[in-house]
Each structure stands twice: as C-alpha cells, then as structure tokens.
Amino acid sequence: MASWALSRITNLQKHLNPTSPTSKGKEIVKISQEVSEALSLGKAVVALESTIISHGMPYPQNLETAKEVEAIVRRNGAIPATIAILDGTPCVGLSLEELERLAILGKKARKTARRDIAHVVATGGNGATTVSATMFFASMVGIPIFVTGGIGGVHRHGESTMDISSDLIELGRTPVAVISAGVKSILDISRTLEYLETQGVCVAAYRTNEFPAFFTEKSGCKAPSRVDSPEDCAQLIDTNINLKLGTGILIAAPIPSEHSASGSIIELAIQRALKEAR
Numbered sequence: 001m002a003s004w005a006l007s008r009i010t011n012l013q014k015h016l017n018p019t020s021p022t023s024k025g026k027e028i029v030k031i032s033q034e035v036s037e038a039l040s041l042g043k044a045v046v047a048l049e050s051t052i053i054s055h056g057m058p059y060p061q062n063l064e065t066a067k068e069v070e071a072i073v074r075r076n077g078a079i080p081a082t083i084a085i086l087d088g089t090p091c092v093g094l095s096l097e098e099l100e101r102l103a104i105l106g107k108k109a110r111k112t113a114r115r116d117i118a119h120v121v122a123t124g125g126n127g128a129t130t131v132s133a134t135m136f137f138a139s140m141v142g143i144p145i146f147v148t149g150g151i152g153g154v155h156r157h158g159e160s161t162m163d164i165s166s167d168l169i170e171l172g173r174t175p176v177a178v179i180s181a182g183v184k185s186i187l188d189i190s191r192t193l194e195y196l197e198t199q200g201v202c203v204a205a206y207r208t209n210e211f212p213a214f215f216t217e218k219s220g221c222k223a224p225s226r227v228d229s230p231e232d233c234a235q236l237i238d239t240n241i242n243l244k245l246g247t248g249i250l251i252a253a254p255i256p257s258e259h260s261a262s263g264s265i266i267e268l269a270i271q272r273a274l275k276e277a278r
C-alpha cells in the first residue's frame, strides 16, 4: 500500500477508535482489560454511572452499594463497566481500588454531566459521571445498555426555573438504553415524560402500564409503552439500533413489591417536606 494511504488510514483510525493513543501519546479513554475483552468478544456489558457513588450516598455505604451492584450484574452473566473520570482520564470499567478511591473522594469528585466533561479532562480532575456523561462514554465505546437508580428530569416548577436535567437531552441524542426505577423521586414526573416525548425518546415501563415513581410502583402517569420480558427489552433495543434512530431508550422498572412498603414511607416524607418547603 502506498505510504500516503497508510498514513491516511492511521489518521482515520485515530479519529474512529477512541482508545487509540492521541498525538500526545495519551489515551482518550481507558477501557479496563475485562471490559475491553468482553466488548471484543461480543459479550454482554452493562454500563454503570458514578455520581450515585460520589454524591448519592456517604462512605462506606456508597462503596458497598457499588460493589453489590457490580456483583448483581456479574451474577446475571454480564460484565459491569462503571464509568468515571480519574486524573483527567475517562475510565470505562473501574478496578476495586479505583472504585474505592472514588467512594472515598465522595463530593470532592466533581459531579460531571456532559457539559463538564471537557473541563474535567482538560484539568486532569476527578469526575463522577451523571447519566448524561455516562451515556456519552458508553456510546463512545459501544456499550448499548446502562443501568442506574433514578435519572434526572424536569424539576418541580421547571416551567419557571427551566431546571431540566441534561440526562433528558442526552437520551434524545445518544443511542443507549437506560434501565432505571424511573426518575429521581423529587422531580416532576409528568413534565419529565412530556419532555422525553419532545426529545423523541422511547419510554417503556417494565411489566406495568404506569411509569413508576422511584420509591413506589405507581405515579399516576401512564407509560407510553410497555415491555414484559427481557426478550421484549432486547427486541426493543435491537430495533432502535437497527433503525439507526440515534435516540436513547428509557426502560423504567418499578421498585420490587417487597420494598414498596418502605418506599411508600419515604415518598410520604418527601411529599410532606415539599409541602412544608412551599
């Protein structure tokens, strides 16, 4: 092959393969060996976010939960890929030491949504990725499925504050399926669903007609679509990819009924707190 052609292909590969070294010899994204092997063998990989570790819970419960979630993914035959930015390097798949470091850093790690990624990387910082930033990196390395607790959404009174999570916009432009218990419990569910419709995001509830309310099974809002089995979910995700819709999917799985009693107590407390705050 002519040398100009070879150099052109090498250049193209640098653009197309995010894991290849940049001109400075620094990797853009570090994929753990386990995740990298699983991806190249076509095995199931599940992306996990890290803001829930740094900002969602105190240490050491955050570390215990992160390890437990990874163990559940493994028990179900998939490889977990927790995503975070460490010392300026976006990492896909964290070692136990890296998970522990992030858990201890807690809120000292920056809550990193899509808008923050460039600054955290450019300054060599530590960033815990939210749903939007995690989707961005998952999609970049070819992971189509991402599991989390609650995604961001439209805040109550969002019609005047314009406080709308970038998670919703990311779902509108990144083809990753997010499986969650709904949106964070403090948000406005019906406006969040309206906004997801505007963004063209497929929203499905798992084995129910209603969109769940994170701590409880029911929200009073009808889900636009329903899926009843893992096969239904796989079919939906595969169809979305094959049609090249380019948008994400939100699959909301309600809290298991054995936990919904304690969930109801929390939901009642949230409602009371909101009333008092008003």
Ligand SMILES: O=c1[nH]cc([C@@H]2O[C@H](COP(=O)(O)O)[C@@H](O)[C@H]2O)c(=O)[nH]1
Pocket (backbone or CB within 6 Å): 049, 051, 052, 055, 056, 113, 129, 130, 131, 132, 149, 150, 151, 152, 153, 164, 165, 166, 167, 184
């Ligand atoms: O208990 C929590 N769940 C989820 C989050 C994070 O909050 C993000 C949304 O934040 P915002 O509303 O600022 O976009 C989600 O993507 C998730 O990472 C959090 O901080 N705490």
